[in-house]
Amino acid sequence: MITSSTDRAAPAAPPTTHDAPRRLRVLLVEHDAADAATIAGYFGDCAECRSTGDVERVSRMAQACERLARLRFDVVLFDLSLPDGRGLAGVATLVAAAPDVPVVVMAEAADDALAVAAVKAGAQDYLTKRQDDGRVVRHAVRHAIERQRLRREREGLLVREREARAAAERATRVRDEVLGMVSHDLRSPLTAIAVSGNALLDGSGDPSVLASAIVRSSEWALRIIRDLLDVTAIEAGGLTIHREPMTAQAITEMLWSMFAPSAAGAGVTLVVERTESALWVDADVDRVVQAVGNLVGNAIKFTPRGGRVSLAVSRGDNAVRFRVEDTGCGIAPENMPRLFDRFWQAHETGRGGAGLGLVIAQGIAEGHGGRIEVESRPGVGSTFTFVLPEQP
Structure with missing residues (x-):
């Protein structure tokens, strides 16, 4: 069947069975009506082949590009002598209009050099x-369609191969980064153990x-290893959460007992603000203590001697909020987007630690369906809030 570009477009062919050949959709870009009729006749029902199909004919390049933009064709037959086709430049135009549709060119006479040039043009x-x-x-036509299919498959394989190589390179960099951090951070506690053991x-x-x-x-060494394992679990989506009821006051008291000695040793005042009434949470208490503890530990670390770190808990917007505020150096605006990057602290600040504390705290918050909010002013201090949604 042959139609012109002014006819109503035929609907896409319905799914077919293996017993019936799928009809090809052929776009014939041909200005000569007699030649078009001859070529269209080649795609009538043919018992000995599977290349039966519907042929839509257009006589101008602009029409061809418009049809390719609107409809899906299996192949384009392009007359190189089309008045506005610009010869081989027209091949590139058609390929650009529909990169996945193969183009077969037609010329008035055999010309090996022209054939090679046409293939080079696409x-x-x-x-x-x-x-x-x-x-x-x-x-x-059959072989053009098959070659185009193979080309797409090859390109897809190349894309996947490049993606796999990039992923492998990223994994190698992360591995080297982790090994570097682990060897650096474990050196101090292992050295202390060795020195103390020899002294004994x-x-x-x-x-x-x-x-x-x-x-x-x-x-100390076990905490480093635990942090690495926790980051691995968080990134793999395997962080386990075991909920149990607990008062927020009990959590803040645990944090006070954990960090009061280190705060005093750093010359930092640690204040835990008491709540007027009991606030109950349904959460993995150990994980919440770990996450908020990371925030408190960072606050102490980045607050100069004589500074202050406060921990307060409140309820609002259907959530319990653990707010850690310090009078430290603050965070530059350009560094805010990188706060939760792995190892960023160690690379950028020169402070001790593997820089995993915020990553872990964020993962624990998200594991509870919550989040961490950050406010900071350079030279004034920072506030990190662990937001824990209330359970229905």
Whole structure:
């Protein structure tokens, strides 16, 4: 069947079974009506081949581009002598209009040099009008479609290969980064353990003091390892949350007992503001203590001697909010988007630690359906709020 571009577009063919060939949709870009009728006849019902199809004919390049933009065709047959087709430049135009549709060019006479140039311009094949018969044309169309399919598959494979290589390179960089951080951060506690252990062996120190140093250093190393495992679980979506009822006051008291000694040692005043009434939360208490503890620990670390860190808890907007405020150095606006990047702290601030605390705190908040809010003014201080939604 042949239609012109002024006819109503035929609807897409319905799904077919293996017993019936799918009809091809052929866009014939041909200005000569007689040649168009001949070529269209090649795609009538043909018992010995599967290249039966519907042919839509246009006589101008602009019409061809418009139809390709609106409809899906299996192949384009393009007459190189089209008045406004601009010869081989027209091939590039058609390929640009529909990159996934193969183009087969048709010329008045056989010309090897022209055929090579046409293929270089993007055509899949070259036919000679009035010399190549229906069998040759159908064969060229079938192979053009198949070559285009293989080209798409090859390009898809190349894209996936590039993506896989990029992912592998990223993984290698992360691995090297992790190994570098682990070796750096574990060196201090392991060195302390080795020194204390040797002192115990040669009897050069107080055994109880040395044993305490070994225990503290072991706990330090275990915290580093736990942080790395937690980040891995968070990024894999495997962080487990075990909810239990607990008062927010009990959580803040645990945090006070954990951080009061380190705050005092740093010369920082740690204040826990008391709540007037009991606020109950249904959450993984250990994880909440870990997350808010990371915020408190960071606040102490980045607050100069003589400064102040406060921890307050309140209820509002159907959530319990743990607010950690400090009088530290603050965060530059350009660094705010990077706060929750892995290892950023260690790379950019020169402070101790692997820079995983905020990543873990954010993962724990999100694991509870919550979030972390940040406000900061350079030279004034920062406020981090762990927002824990109330459970119905």
